[in-house]
Amino acid sequence: MSTKSPVQRPLSPHLQVYRPLVNMVMSIFHRLTGVVLYFGMALLAWWLISVASGPENLEVVKAVMTSIPGRLVLFGLSWALIHHALGGIRHFIWDSGRGFEISAVNFLSWMTIAGSVILTFVVWTLSYYMRGAF
Amino acid sequence: MSMRTPLSRTKGLGSAKAGTGHFWWQRVTAFVNMVLGFFVVWTIVRLVGSDYDMTRVTMASPQVAIPFLLFVMSASYHMKIGMQVIIEDYVVSDGWKTILVILNIFYSILVALTCVFAILKISFGA
Numbered sequence: 001m002s003t004k005s006p007v008q009r010p011l012s013p014h015l016q017v018y019r020p021l022v023n024m025v026m027s028i029f030h031r032l033t034g035v036v037l038y039f040g041m042a043l044l045a046w047w048l049i050s051v052a053s054g055p056e057n058l059e060v061v062k063a064v065m066t067s068i069p070g071r072l073v074l075f076g077l078s079w080a081l082i083h084h085a086l087g088g089i090r091h092f093i094w095d096s097g098r099g100f101e102i103s104a105v106n107f108l109s110w111m112t113i114a115g116s117v118i119l120t121f122v123v124w125t126l127s128y129y130m131r132g133a134f
Numbered sequence: 135m136s137m138r139t140p141l142s143r144t145k146g147l148g149s150a151k152a153g154t155g156h157f158w159w160q161r162v163t164a165f166v167n168m169v170l171g172f173f174v175v176w177t178i179v180r181l182v183g184s185d186y187d188m189t190r191v192t193m194a195s196p197q198v199a200i201p202f203l204l205f206v207m208s209a210s211y212h213m214k215i216g217m218q219v220i221i222e223d224y225v226v227s228d229g230w231k232t233i234l235v236i237l238n239i240f241y242s243i244l245v246a247l248t249c250v251f252a253i254l255k256i257s258f259g260a
Contacts, residue, residue, distance in 0.1 A: 044249065
């Protein structure tokens, strides 16, 4: 497929000229979190390989992942996973042909961001609680 | 009047010759990822702070290893399709598009194979 056009055709303006709307921002977040998780899968692979290859290797991975920058990365990844999953549920609702009224679209979009932030804090609070942190 | 041949119309695969296969698999794997993702995240959260032996024994059990295997395969295919859509959307040059789509396939297979290899090695205990 050729991308060269012999005629100069009008282009739609780039999305940065539009006022950000919640459904548009959540759509961008969905793609962005997908990209983040794409590279995050390498961390899962690294952890699995370390478990497969002995205690010394797992200790290295644990040291990296429990350091402050490591925890921040894992926190971000967990939020990205939850956000992407909630975005997926939103897309399933749309795939069923429901939820296309503007009010429903906005509600689902707000639920995606609010739900992902709340659920991420719940997961981390539970995780620390299970370790007896408080 | 359609320019399509009758055979092409019957197959219903359109000009890309792939039909809506990617669309469907993106949704099927998304569903699998949601169900198994809960289990994977829960297992990992439970293992935080465990020592090596505990981690290894947990990961080696079939009840954990099999869902993990299914998850990494489903997730790898899901991310391969997703990244390909992004590349096709944003990369204008045909050359770069081809190279990046191939690299995306290599990366996705590498991630999937690495995870599967590690899980099997843990389970079979070599």
